[in-house]
Amino acid sequence: MSITGTxxxxxxxxxPEPPRPRRxxxxxxxxxxxxxxxxxxxxxxxxxxxxxxxxxNMQVIxxxxxxxxxxxxxxxxxxICGGLDISVGSQVGVASxxxxxxxxxxxxxxxxxxLAAIGVGLLVGLLNGIVIVYxxxxxxxxxxxxxxxxxxxxxxLSDGRAQGYVLNDGVFVFLGRGKIAGLxxxxxxxxxxxxxxxxxxxxxxxxxxxxxxxxxxxxARLAGIGINKYLVFVYALIGVVCAVAGVLLTARTGSGQPxxxxxxxxxKAITAAALGGCxxxxxxxxxxGTLLAVALLGCxxxxxxVEGINSFWQNVAQGALLVVAVVIxxxxxxxxxxxxxx
Numbered sequence: 565m566s567i568t569g570t571x572x573x574x575x576x577x578x579x580p581e582p583p584r585p586r587r588x589x590x591x592x593x594x595x596x597x598x599x600x601x602x603x604x605x606x607x608x609x610x611x612x613x614x615x616x617x618x619x620x621n622m623q624v625i626x627x628x629x630x631x632x633x634x635x636x637x638x639x640x641x642x643x644i645c646g647g648l649d650i651s652v653g654s655q656v657g658v659a660s661x662x663x664x665x666x667x668x669x670x671x672x673x674x675x676x677x678x679l680a681a682i683g684v685g686l687l688v689g690l691l692n693g694i695v696i697v698y699x700x701x702x703x704x705x706x707x708x709x710x711x712x713x714x715x716x717x718x719x720x721l722s723d724g725r726a727q728g729y730v731l732n733d734g735v736f737v738f739l740g741r742g743k744i745a746g747l748x749x750x751x752x753x754x755x756x757x758x759x760x761x762x763x764x765x766x767x768x769x770x771x772x773x774x775x776x777x778x779x780x781x782x783x784a785r786l787a788g789i790g791i792n793k794y795l796v797f798v799y800a801l802i803g804v805v806c807a808v809a810g811v812l813l814t815a816r817t818g819s820g821q822p823x824x825x826x827x828x829x830x831x832k833a834i835t836a837a838a839l840g841g842c843x844x845x846x847x848x849x850x851x852x853g854t855l856l857a858v859a860l861l862g863c864x865x866x867x868x869x870v871e872g873i874n875s876f877w878q879n880v881a882q883g884a885l886l887v888v889a890v891v892i893x894x895x896x897x898x899x900x901x902x903x904x905x906x
Contacts, residue, residue: 594841598856602863607869616870623748627816629862630750631656633855635811635829636836637761638802642852643837644765646778646846647703647795649802651692653712653829657718657822659685664728664820665721667736674735683808688714689803701725711830716738718822727820736862740815750812757805774798778846828879835882836861838889861885 570621610617634651642649659681669676688710696706721727730736742749765771776784777791785791813825838844839860865878 565742590736595853595856598839598853598860602856602860605764605860605863605867609863609870612691612867612899613870616867621866621870625862625866627748628753628866629858630748630754631809631813631816631825632832632836632861633754633810633858634757634805635833636840636854636858637758637851638798638805639833639837640840640849640851641761641765641774641841642703642802643834643842643844644778644782644799644846644849645774645794647696647798648708648834649692649710649754649799650704650830650834651707652833653826654711654714654803654805655685655688655803655806656719656810656813656829657826658688658714658721659807660826661718661722661810661820661822663811663814663865664726664730667730667733668728669877672733674730675735677730678811681811682804685803685805685810686800687802687803689894690796692803693799697792697795715823715827718826722820722822724822726817726822726824728814729819730814731818736815739812740818750816753808753812757808758851758855765851770794770797775847778843778848780847831879831882831886835886835889838886844890855905 591653606617615621615720617643635656639649639652662684663677663681665677666680667674670676692710695701696703699706739749739753744752765774773784773789773794776787777788779793781791809829810826814820817825836857837849837854839857840849840855842854861882864881868878868881870876
């Protein structure tokens with residue numbers, strides 16, 4: 565006697581049980597971990613210091629994290645397409661100096677100073693892209709050279725000192741200290757930039773092609789994607805956003821900063837991108853995770869400062885977090901350790 569149907573009381577051994585919906589599946593495991601770490605940091609320092617969770621201190625954290633956030637966003641983009649830019653901090657320094665010096669020499673015209681900084685940022689970004697693509701230089705080496713060269717350029721232009729004074733100008737004051745709907749203008753700039761880049765990556769052919777280039781550049785080339793023009797575009801975008809960050813640095817500090825305020829930003833940006841889920845080999849990452857990592861780093865740095873912990877330990881913490889992020893990525897990818905058997 566053959567069985568032509570399956571009784572509802574008998575489980576078919578060949579039919580796998582449908583997966584159960586996971587709580588917070590839409591957020592992704594990486595983002596859930598970051599949210600948990602962020603909550604832990606907030607609670608810890610909130611218990612240690614009554615003023616840590618105050619609205620005024622939260623605004624201080626947000627403003628301080630804005631410049632890092634802008635750089636981390638574009639660092640995310642370049643890592644997604646398989647590149648890297650170690651020179652972002654130095655680019656910020658050049659733009660900051662240019663914005664203040666042009667502002668001073670043009671009769672205190674804020675818009676001319678800002679446009680000059682963005683123009684220089686675009687040129688620097690294009691230069692990086694051209695050297696990497698057409699000079700066939702490894703992105704790490706090319707931008708490491710840029711880190712030193714642009715830092716030296718900023719110091720040459722400024723004679724190694726802060727330049728100009730912009731806090732007598734309403735535009736710079738508005739950028740550095742103004743608020744819209746209760747939030748600092750700097751934070752709004754970060755939010756708008758993050759939203760624009762998120763939409764670019766997720767809902768346009770440009771974004772899909774960038775993921776494809778980072779995932780498998782050979783397949784992307786065979787599919788007809790113009791890899792060279794995309795890479796030059798990405799590094800040009802980095803230059804423009806770094807210039808915006810440089811203008812904000814000038815507005816926040818009141819003068820053009822050749823080094824102070826811009827040094828070490830590259831480490832923060834790369835750490836935030838890696839913590840946010842970017843695969844350093846390319847093809848994976850997103851703006852949401854990067855912003856969560858920026859918030860985590862900002863809250864941690866502020867908490868250590870409020871508690872009077874030596875700033876050198878902040879560098880140790882950043883380096884440790886970067887190593888942890890890369891180790892987690894390697895474990896998840898299933899790659900074997902270098903020099904060890906399978």
